[in-house]
Amino acid sequence: MKPVRQTIKYEAERDPNFAREIAAIPGCENLPSCFQCGTCSAACLVSTFMDYTPRRVIALTRSGFKDEALRCQTIWLCTSCYACTVECPKEIQITNIMYALKQRAIREKVYPKGFSIPVLAQEFYKLVLKRGRSTESWLVIRLFWRTNILKILGMARLGLNLLRTGRMSFRADSIRQTRELQRLLEAAEAEKGMAK
Amino acid sequence: MRYAYYPGCSLKGTGKAYEESLLSVFRTLGVELHEIEDWNCCGATSYSSVHNSAAFALAARNLALAEPLRMDLVAPCAACYLVLEKTKRYIRNHPHLDERVRRGLQAAGLRYEGNVRVRHPLDVLVNDVGLDAVRAKVKRPLDGLAVAPYYGCQVVRPYSTFDHQTYPVLMDRLLEAAGAKVVRYPLKTKCCGGSLTGTQPDVGVRLAWFLIREAKKRGADVIATLCPLCHFNLDSYQDKIARTCEKVSVPTVYFTQLLGLAFGHSEKSLGLHRNIVSAHAALASRSLATAG
Numbered sequence A: 001m002k003p004v005r006q007t008i009k010y011e012a013e014r015d016p017n018f019a020r021e022i023a024a025i026p027g028c029e030n031l032p033s034c035f036q037c038g039t040c041s042a043a044c045l046v047s048t049f050m051d052y053t054p055r056r057v058i059a060l061t062r063s064g065f066k067d068e069a070l071r072c073q074t075i076w077l078c079t080s081c082y083a084c085t086v087e088c089p090k091e092i093q094i095t096n097i098m099y100a101l102k103q104r105a106i107r108e109k110v111y112p113k114g115f116s117i118p119v120l121a122q123e124f125y126k127l128v129l130k131r132g133r134s135t136e137s138w139l140v141i142r143l144f145w146r147t148n149i150l151k152i153l154g155m156a157r158l159g160l161n162l163l164r165t166g167r168m169s170f171r172a173d174s175i176r177q178t179r180e181l182q183r184l185l186e187a188a189e190a191e192k193g194m195a196k
Numbered sequence B: 001m002r003y004a005y006y007p008g009c010s011l012k013g014t015g016k017a018y019e020e021s022l023l024s025v026f027r028t029l030g031v032e033l034h035e036i037e038d039w040n041c042c043g044a045t046s047y048s049s050v051h052n053s054a055a056f057a058l059a060a061r062n063l064a065l066a067e068p069l070r071m072d073l074v075a076p077c078a079a080c081y082l083v084l085e086k087t088k089r090y091i092r093n094h095p096h097l098d099e100r101v102r103r104g105l106q107a108a109g110l111r112y113e114g115n116v117r118v119r120h121p122l123d124v125l126v127n128d129v130g131l132d133a134v135r136a137k138v139k140r141p142l143d144g145l146a147v148a149p150y151y152g153c154q155v156v157r158p159y160s161t162f163d164h165q166t167y168p169v170l171m172d173r174l175l176e177a178a179g180a181k182v183v184r185y186p187l188k189t190k191c192c193g194g195s196l197t198g199t200q201p202d203v204g205v206r207l208a209w210f211l212i213r214e215a216k217k218r219g220a221d222v223i224a225t226l227c228p229l230c231h232f233n234l235d236s237y238q239d240k241i242a243r244t245c246e247k248v249s250v251p252t253v254y255f256t257q258l259l260g261l262a263f264g265h266s267e268k269s270l271g272l273h274r275n276i277v278s279a280h281a282a283l284a285s286r287s288l289a290t291a292g
Helices: A018-023 A039-043 A054-062 A066-071 A083-087 A094-107 A116-131 A136-146 A149-164 A178-189 B016-028 B052-069 B078-093 B095-107 B121-129 B131-136 B170-177 B201-217 B228-236 B238-244 B255-262 B280-285
Strands: B002-005 B032-035 B146-149 B222-225 B252-254
Touching: A018 A054, A018 A094, A039 A054, A039 A083, A054 A066, A054 A094, A066 A094, A083 A094, A094 A116, A094 B052, A116 A136, A116 A178, A136 A149, A149 B228, A178 B052, A178 B095, B016 B032, B016 B121, B016 B252, B016 B255, B052 B078, B052 B095, B078 B095, B078 B228, B121 B131, B121 B170, B121 B255, B131 B170, B146 B170, B170 B255, B201 B222, B201 B228, B201 B238, B222 B228, B222 B255, B228 B238, B228 B252, B252 B255
Parallel strands: B002 B032, B146 B222, B222 B252
Antiparallel strands: none
């Protein structure tokens, strides 16, 4: 028998500040004006695979259901194709809201277990912070190292094909001014006055 | 005609053939590209999944490096093109963000005044060079070659600076100027799967399959793309698509490779030998294959 669980939330369980914090991020300002028409979900190619459709993610975020919004798979399945954003009749930039939720989920370390997309995003972030450029082969190796190293065998054929056609190298690309770039990123991330 | 050039990471790696064909087509048309010194990754979709203002600052460094050249900045990769254009707009419209980006640039001894115009090569070819000038350089028209014009998402969305956001036509016109037969392709701006092909193949590979299946159904000999990630997904996963969805094979090439063929360049000089699903047989069937 399935364990009995609370399926409907009390109003008091919502985070009253969550919607305001998300809407304060540049590009997310129109979040409160959603009238739940569902055009975003219809425009989305991936919504058939999502645990919450984009319309529902917007409703959860706007109502302060922070846990559901941050822990869902939907935000990580968004490919940033902007189909929802250009169709939204209220000009809500849904793709940007998805980015804001991803940033918050990573900051609070609440992304779904076993999902490699947030791992990829963080490995990409680290690689670019270190070298200023992204090298696909390095990124893929790091990703599988952190998720499922055996899965890399399934990529062997693709890797060989890319090597054969001269499209992959194991030499990590880098810019010259990596120190300057790191200072730049640090200063942009720091709250005012905290920049080192 | 002179432009600053931002290649982006993919054009130096998996999308090498895009750079090779772009440079040779631009050379033929007398368009000069000046690669900006020590450019960095644009951040693509991953960096902005981790940090917001740092993602904009990362992209802004490239704008700051390009600005002193006083030329429009050409970005061929769809992700780079969008990130640079978006960054430019965001720091103009959001003072708080602008202040953070400014602070970041300053820490690296840079500044950006907001004067760089970001351009995609398709825009440059149609609106600056012009279809007549392109036609004048055609030596070997792509007679009878049926092409599915695939634009993907980020060049036309959300900003649609030079073409329609769901039903663009400029690549259609350009390929017709090169003599190709452009087929009706209603999926032309649907997503290729992005990075989901690698991270969630059950979702991503399916999206790529839809696009290839539709191209086949429409009678396309090849699919033309203008983005290195679209090209990667449509070219590199066809064996996986055959295993998990359906055996359907259509070669995918860059629009610049087709243009280069029409200008009389060899397959090798255009990087066509780098395809995993070779376009050679499809080209040969229309008597367009070249020796090298």
